[in-house]
Amino acid sequence: MAPVQIVLCVEDSEYIELLLRYVRTSEYAAKVRIRAFSDPATFLAYMKEGHHRGLVAAEESFLQCWLTDGKSTSNRWATLGEYEEKNEERQVIAKYQPLQRLLEQLCEWSGKAPAEWQRDTGKTMITTLYSTSPGSGKSVTAMNMAKQYGMRGESVFYLNLEAASSTHWLTLDQQSDPSYALSRLLYDLQAAAESKRQPEASPSQYAVRAEEIRADSFIPPDNFNELLHMTEEETEVLIRYIADSGEYDHLIIDVESGWNDRISAALKHSERIVWLLTDDLPCMNKTLQWMSYWQQYHSEWYEQIGGKVSFVMNRYTxxxxxxxxxxxxxxxxxxxxxxxxKQVSSSELLWCSPIFQRDILKLCRLDHTHGEHNHLVVNGVSL
Structure with a gap:
């Protein structure tokens, strides 16, 4: 499991040192990664870098200067105070209590958003998994990325746009209202477009929970034609509907290999494209052929996606x-x-490989914090 990422801000450096010493010698050494600050200016400089997506637990003095920045709403936060307090405006966690209980509360709070916390419209991170060659491992990679983001306490939607969906690997919670599914949503989006409005229901109301990967997803249509006949414009509307809802931190899109309208729309509207390669001639040749075709016949589109691509070699030896x-x-x-x-009889094995999870963490760009020790920053000096 990925460690919980926490920024902790307390003016008393001795308090921080005591807490970090406890973490290093307890069961929480593998569960949390704490970056601690005793100086507000250093804390603000770090947060402006935009790398931290976990919990911020800070004294009031730190929060007052940080929360004036509108970008700060992309993080969960809690106040560290003298006494525990819960009300509609904020969550206060008591600083002075048994450290095990304190860390337990911080971990719990990192996994859920406070009632007043709102995601900025359009701030969902959209990542598409792509390959020109079938069988490259797109779906396994996409699902494991969703799982790792979910384990960080972030809200994730896994959108499978394959005609023959890979969601059959997942145990989807189908106890929800059967009238709400991808088939119904596609119909509602079309009807809403004709009247120039959005569907009344939110994406989560059409979705089901895939607990294995800690993400929401859709029950795929029974009829392949519903996806095969989707236009690029219809796909764009679906992606924007999910991303602009404000319900999710990450939208992970899983598409087929090759080329069609759904793929074009997903790649065009992603902030990041994870392009999987395998070390074999068929994959290399198909990649070259498609790239040459796009450069010649879709040069504007090809240039648009070029800066978003991360080439990743799967099955690396x-x-x-x-x-x-x-x-x-x-x-x-x-x-x-x-x-x-090679011979998987149960999909549960696909979520449990330690070495694969290690490199998925890197792919999720967690590697810049995953490998570092809990440490203390006092007036800008790392100890």
Whole structure:
């Protein structure tokens, strides 16, 4: 499980040192990563970098200067005070209590948003998993990325746009109202577009929970034609409906290999494209052919997505035998070959490989904090 990321702000450096010493020698050493500050200016400088997506637990003096920044609403936060307090305006966690109980509360609070916390419209991070070659591991990678974001306490939607959906690997909670599913949503979106409005229900009301990957998803249509006939415009409307709802931190989109309107829309509207390669000639050749085609016939679209692509080698065994398709192409990451997946009889195995989860964490760009120790920053000095 990915450690819970916490920024802790207390003016008393001795208090911070005592807490971090306890963390390093307790069961929480593997459960939390705490970056602690005793100086408000250093804390503000760090938060402005925009890397932290976990909980901020801080004394009132730190919060007063930080919450004046509108961007701060993208983080969960709680006040550290003398006594515990819960009301409609804020959550106050008592600083002076048994440390085990304090850490327990911080971990619990990091996994849920306070009632007053709202996501900024359009701030959902959209990531599409893509490959030109079938069987490259897109769906397994997409689902494991969703799981890791979910384990951080973030809200995730896994959108599978394959005609033959891979969601059959998941145990979807189908106890919800059967009238709410992707088929119904596509109909409602079309009807709403004709009257120039949005559906009254939110995306989560059409969704079901996939607990294995800590994400919401849709029950796929029974009829392939509902997805096969989706236009690029209809796909864009669906993506924007989910992303602009403000319900989710991450939208992970899983598309087919090759090229169609759904793929075009997903790649165009993503902030990040994780493009999977495998170290074999068919994958390299297909990648080169599609890239050449796009450069020649869809150059404007191709240029638009180019800066968002992260090339990742899946089933990596320590080296790459085949030359990458284009000069100057560089790998941003690798995912390991997992021999036990050759003959998988249960999908549960797909979420449990430690080495795969390790590199999925890197792919989620958690590696800049995952490897560092809990540490103390006093007046800008790391101890």
């Amino acid at each position: 320590g080296g790459v035998m085949n030359r990458l398709p284009l000069e100057g192409m560089e790998l941003e990451g690798t995912l390991p070959y997992v021999p036990s997946w």
